Amino acid sequence: MYRRFHRACNCDDTVIPRLIYALPIEHSWAHSKGVTLLGDAAHVMSPYAGEGANLAMLDATELALAIAGHGDDVETALTQYESAMFPRSKAAAEESARGLEMCFAVDAPKGLVHFFQSMGVPGEL
Ligand SMILES: Cc1cc2nc3c(=O)[nH]c(=O)nc-3n(C[C@H](O)[C@H](O)[C@H](O)COP(=O)(O)OP(=O)(O)OC[C@H]3O[C@@H](n4cnc5c(N)ncnc54)[C@H](O)[C@@H]3O)c2cc1C
Numbered sequence: 001m002y003r004r005f006h007r008a009c010n011c012d013d014t015v016i017p018r019l020i021y022a023l024p025i026e027h028s029w030a031h032s033k034g035v036t037l038l039g040d041a042a043h044v045m046s047p048y049a050g051e052g053a054n055l056a057m058l059d060a061t062e063l064a065l066a067i068a069g070h071g072d073d074v075e076t077a078l079t080q081y082e083s084a085m086f087p088r089s090k091a092a093a094e095e096s097a098r099g100l101e102m103c104f105a106v107d108a109p110k111g112l113v114h115f116f117q118s119m120g121v122p123g124e125l
Contacts, residue, residue: 055089
């Protein structure tokens with residue numbers, strides 16, 4: 001498969017295949033005193049939703065706001081952050097799993113083409 005891909009690219013560049021890692025959809029953990037995770041450490045997913053960096057930045061912002069908003073009560077801040085972060089990352093992980101399936105389906109890239117076509121013609125938005 002890799003050789004076929006390289007031939008199809010018809011170039012001299014080196015192509016390095018990388019594995020794609022993802023945590024299970026709806027991955028979560030029981031709250032642990034004084035500790036939490038954000039970004040990929042909390043919810044690494046395949047890049048087929050294009051959401052990982054966005055989620056990481058939103059996680060960081062919400063965690064900072066929660067800590068700033070709860071004074072010395074760090075546990076309430078962490079619980080508040082985690083209770084919003086888990087459902088948010090679940091939704092993105094589901095979208096990313098659908099995107100992965102679409103890109104590697106037997107009839108790929110038909111699904112991807114339909115997906116972009118369904119967004120309408122540029123200029124008609
Ligand atoms: C091919 C691809 C395309 C993507 N496209 C998009 C996209 O279009 N849109 C989008 O939103 N997201 C996209 N993502 C996902 C996005 O890149 C990640 O979700 C995002 O970078 C996660 O940020 P993070 O800060 O949580 O982790 P990272 O960016 O992985 O940062 C973690 C940092 O910690 C460092 N580190 C690790 N261990 C240690 C240690 N022991 N001590 C000190 N430092 C350490 C690492 O070197 C790294 O710099 C894509 C990802 C891939 C792979």
